Amino acid sequence: xxxxxxxxxxxxxxxxxxxxxVVYALIIINKAGGLVYxxxxxxxxxxxxxxxxxxxxxxFHGVHAITTRLNPLHPPNEPPSGxxxxxxxxxxxxxFQTLTGTKFLLFTEPFQPxxxxxxxxxxxxxxxxxxxxxxxxxxxxxxxxxxxxRLVREMRVLNSR
Amino acid sequence: MSAAKAARQGEETKxxxxxxxxxxxxxxxxVAQLCKDYESDYVEVNKQLDKxxxxxxxxxxxxxxxxxGTMRRCANFKETAEMIAKVGFKIFLNISPTISNxxxxxxxxxxxxxxxxxxxxxxxxDDGRAxxxxxxxxxxxxxxxxxxxxxxxxxxxxxxxxxxxxQESTEMRVTLIRYIDDEMPVxxx
Numbered sequence: 547x548x549x550x551x552x553x554x555x556x557x558x559x560x561x562x563x564x565x566x567x568v569v570y571a572l573i574i575i576n577k578a579g580g581l582v583y584x585x586x587x588x589x590x591x592x593x594x595x596x597x598x599x600x601x602x603x604x605x606f607h608g609v610h611a612i613t614t615r616l617n618p619l620h621p622p623n624e625p626p627s628g629x630x631x632x633x634x635x636x637x638x639x640x641x642f643q644t645l646t647g648t649k650f651l652l653f654t655e656p657f658q659p660x661x662x663x664x665x666x667x668x669x670x671x672x673x674x675x676x677x678x679x680x681x682x683x684x685x686x687x688x689x690x691x692x693x694x695x696r697l698v699r700e701m702r703v704l705n706s707r
Numbered sequence: 708m709s710a711a712k713a714a715r716q717g718e719e720t721k722x723x724x725x726x727x728x729x730x731x732x733x734x735x736x737x738v739a740q741l742c743k744d745y746e747s748d749y750v751e752v753n754k755q756l757d758k759x760x761x762x763x764x765x766x767x768x769x770x771x772x773x774x775x776g777t778m779r780r781c782a783n784f785k786e787t788a789e790m791i792a793k794v795g796f797k798i799f800l801n802i803s804p805t806i807s808n809x810x811x812x813x814x815x816x817x818x819x820x821x822x823x824x825x826x827x828x829x830x831x832x833d834d835g836r837a838x839x840x841x842x843x844x845x846x847x848x849x850x851x852x853x854x855x856x857x858x859x860x861x862x863x864x865x866x867x868x869x870x871x872x873x874q875e876s877t878e879m880r881v882t883l884i885r886y887i888d889d890e891m892p893v894x895x896x
Contacts, residue, residue: 644769
């Protein structure tokens with residue numbers, strides 16, 4: 547069931563030309579597997595209900611935890627990272643887990659270059675405009691106008707290239 | 708303004724500049740206000756400063772990780788100490804405290820502050836107790852505790868000497884208690 551959800555989430559309903567590169571959506575999951583942020587960056591994407599997004603976040607969190615145990619070798623000192631990228635015919639999912647345990651999931655078009663750089667940039671914005679807001683309660687859903695505005699602006703620039 | 712202070716404003720870094728003295732004055736005001744609010748109960752003031760620092764640390768760690776481009780965990784506590792002194796304090800305060808006095812089990816070290824931006828201009832009140840009880844820069848202890856907790860290290864930190872008390876050096880002792888295995892959510896204090 548879980549993989550079905552993941553496959554479905556950012557499947558574009560509009561016809562996307564082969565060469566274009568698009569950042570579809572972002573999901574942020576806290577260290578306990580709770581959804582703290584979800585946002586689409588283009589029109590016409592498949593939507594899930596709020597509840598399904600919560601389920602998706604929790605499920606991904608669990609699957610991610612399992613994948614950290616899959617490594618057949620004992621890694622030298624680094625703990626294994628778990629899922630980093632998931633590719634399908636229609637989209638690419640980049641997962642970046644910070645050392646504090648927060649996960650950033652970026653859904654893009656399969657040929658989107660430099661997704662790691664994009665996620666790193668989003669992490670910087672998050673560190674500034676979410677974490678440094680003294681009235682943001684840690685691990686809670688993000689409702690911040692400044693963050694929203696800057697995030698959308700940066701993604702719009704990427705998508706209009 | 709002295710050369711040391713000018714350098715502290717982060718000329719060569721990408722970080723937005725803020726007048727260092729404003730930070731010093733703001734922090735000094737906070738400590739003075741706490742002393743007033745708690746009627747010179749310095750033990751309580753130390754506790755409050757530590758708590759404030761802890762809440763800062765929980766948030767500041769993300770900034771440290773995002774901006775320093777840190778992608779991997781420190782291999783051991785020695786490396787952690789190096790990163791704290793050479794990267795962390797450098798990014799945020801443009802100082803690099805010296806690491807010394809390791810215990811043989813590599814779980815305890817001292818940070819010696821040759822300079823301390825928070826304590827410029829400060830003279831502790833001469834009520835006979837502040838010199839004995841108040842750790843003016845105690846917020847640092849909390850910041851380290853909070854920041855390291857977010858990257859799965861439980862530490863204890865406290866000052867053991869301070870030039871403000873007329874002692875020879877400013878020294879903080881940091882002890883690793885344990886690595887936290889379970890990623891449990893933390894509570895804001």
